Amino acid sequence: MLDLVINARQASISAGFDVKRILPFRERRMVGPFIFMDHAGPVRVPATQLQSLDVLPHPHIGLSTVSYLFGGQVMHRDSLGVEQIIRPGEVNWMTAGSGIAHSERFEDPATLAGGQLEMIQTWVALPEADEETAPTFTNYQPHELPIFTEPGVWMRLIAGDAYGLRNGVQTHSPLFYLHVVLQPGTRFGLPQGHPERGAYVAKGQIEVAGHFYSAGQLLVFTPGQDPVIIARETTTLMLLGGEQLGPRFIWWNFVSSRKERIEQAKADWAAGRIALPPTDNHEFIPLPQDKSRPASSASAAPEPLS
Incomplete structure (x- = not known):
């Protein structure tokens, strides 16, 4: 009746922001097309530390990120020029496709009132035919x-x-x-x-x-x-x-059915060929200094950032 029970592990997505990481897991990389799942919060830090939670601009390829909040709010900015606050009951659906960069900022001190900031982010792998689709972003209202x-x-x-x-x-x-x-x-x-x-x-x-x-x-x-x-x-x-899409390689924030595509994405980010959000382009997360090769959806991989 149960194939597996996965216990969340602690992971860090920024200097002051720890989350519960559920997927990917060494023994089960995906559930259907879902290849990543983080549960953040409830966050209880002083308002003076709000900026420490920010997730700086970083890249994605080959997937859609899905952000959903139980409480609080987050400011999304991406390389398409989108600026969108997400609130509880809404969905931010960003399809990275051929490549996008985005940031997640926590700019409203009221976000932390009563430890209310809590969110789930998942990644959905794209079918092979859509992995290089043009990036898009949509906010869906309640x-x-x-x-x-x-x-x-x-x-x-x-x-x-x-x-x-x-x-x-x-x-x-x-x-x-x-x-x-x-x-x-x-x-x-x-x-x-x-x-x-x-x-x-x-x-x-x-x-x-x-x-x-x-x-x-x-x-x-x-x-x-x-x-x-x-x-x-x-x-x-x-x-x-x-429905399962077939094996996927995952390294950091990159997902693809082809190992060489992830290597290209790594080189593109390191060389600055993936644009930063136009209104959030003064800092970014550099490519990790990890020399490992991309891992398939059936094996271990470096822990990604959201």
């Missing part, structure tokens, strides 16, 4: 993301299709991604029609087949099985999965 409720269940469809819900979020392959809140005692099933499915426990505790799982754990389910999830307390889940 009214564009359908919500479903029934006794004990609240859910928002972030992207894809599940439980009969669909929205206009532009994806490149069949997938699903949902924010689900369950009340204590609620019994809940996984969405049908997707070969790979996972459930990340962001808050609370669930029971599956007599075993208990808590915050910071990603459950990867066996294809074809239909387990029942029971909430043992008020629980927040992120459900994700879809």
Whole structure:
């Protein structure tokens, strides 16, 4: 019923910003097309340290980044010239394709009030035919993301299709991604029609087949099985999965079906051939001094930054 349980590990995405890293994992690089997942927060630092959380401009290729907030707000700037604040209930969907650079800044001191800053970022690998597509960015507002409720269940469809819900979020392959809140005692099933499915426990505790799982754990389910999830307390889940795209190489912030493409991206960033955001171009994250080769989706890889 369960292929694997992944326990989040601590990772650093900036000098003062540690996160819980879920994907990639040495024994399971992807769930459907999802190749990366970070859970940041709740963040509790003095307002005077707000700038230390900033993620400086950095590059991506071959993927879409998906940012979703539980609390607080983040300022996104990218090399397309986009400046967009993301708030809870919205989705920032950035498709890197052939190459993009972006930053994530925490500029509003109110963001840290009461430790409310909390976000999930995932990366979705692109099909081979779309890996070199032109980069794009779209912010989706809450009214564009359908919500479903029934006794004990609240859910928002972030992207894809599940439980009969669909929205206009532009994806490149069949997938699903949902924010689900369950009340204590609620019994809940996984969405049908997707070969790979996972459930990340962001808050609370669930029971599956007599075993208990808590915050910071990603459950990867066996294809074809239909387990029942029971909430043992008020629980927040992120459900994700879809069709597998095939092996991918990953190094730092780069994802590709071709190892040589990642080597090219490394050279492009080091040489300044990937443009910086026009309104955030005075500093950036340099290429890591790591001499390792890109790793495939079936093997180990250097820890990426968001």
